[in-house]
Amino acid sequence: MLTRIVIVDDHPVVHDGVAAQLQRYPDMVVVGRAGTGAAAVTVCAEERPDVVLLDLRLPDCLAADVVPELHRVSPESRILLFTAFPEHAAVAPTLAAGACGILVKHAGSTAIRDAIRSVARTGAFHDGTPASVTTPVTAREYDVLRLVAAGHTNPEIGTELNLSINTVKTYLRTVMHKLAARNRAQLIANARGQGLL
Incomplete structure (x- = not known):
């Protein structure tokens, strides 16, 4: 073949x-x-x-x-x-x-x-x-992270990924915790530093 x-x-x-x-x-x-x-x-x-x-x-x-x-x-x-x-x-x-x-x-x-x-x-x-083992974020968290980096709001992310706003907030909280970020700007900077974006 x-x-x-x-x-x-x-x-x-x-x-x-x-x-x-x-x-x-x-x-x-x-x-x-x-x-x-x-x-x-x-x-x-x-x-x-x-x-x-x-x-x-x-x-x-x-x-x-x-x-x-x-x-x-x-x-x-x-x-x-x-x-x-x-x-x-x-x-x-x-x-x-x-x-x-x-x-x-x-x-x-x-x-x-x-x-x-x-x-x-x-x-x-x-x-x-x-x-x-070496990857800190899940595929869905990664989706949320990419949309945050693109400047989308939580409601826009929810619409794009077909998630409720509360679910988006949960993913966002989790990924911010994993990447040791206190806000969106720091999240994007830390994600870039780890090669995620």
Whole structure:
């Protein structure tokens, strides 16, 4: 079975290096590349790949933002998070958004091959990275945090996420406690300091 792959990363050296490694395997073909989340959505809508290798941090968004869009335009695609920072705080929200697993960028060509085959065959890949242990916020808290950072009020966040205002306040209180923030400005600053935004 031929596995069709799209590589999403803003560094050409990563694109080219991974594509070159995968050329060795007759059961894999790279059908597209993208350097931004928006470009990834376009490429995946056209190519409908089996597997998407998705960088955690893109110039226009974090991976957690683009995973739902990729699933919308290409429901059968399986997304493998590809990052140099497996302990990054945004990993768990990306997995919660629907990515199948995480692969570190320093992995060798056989590890990349095995991860792609695993995701294509079973829809999952685990290399033992304890992402959830190191991530302070849940996927829903992360959603609230991103909307706060975008300047939304509690009622607007409630409408956007289909939550009651009290629930929004609870999430906000929890995430402020977790990130040791006393107000929204400090919350945004602390979240940026931890690489969440």
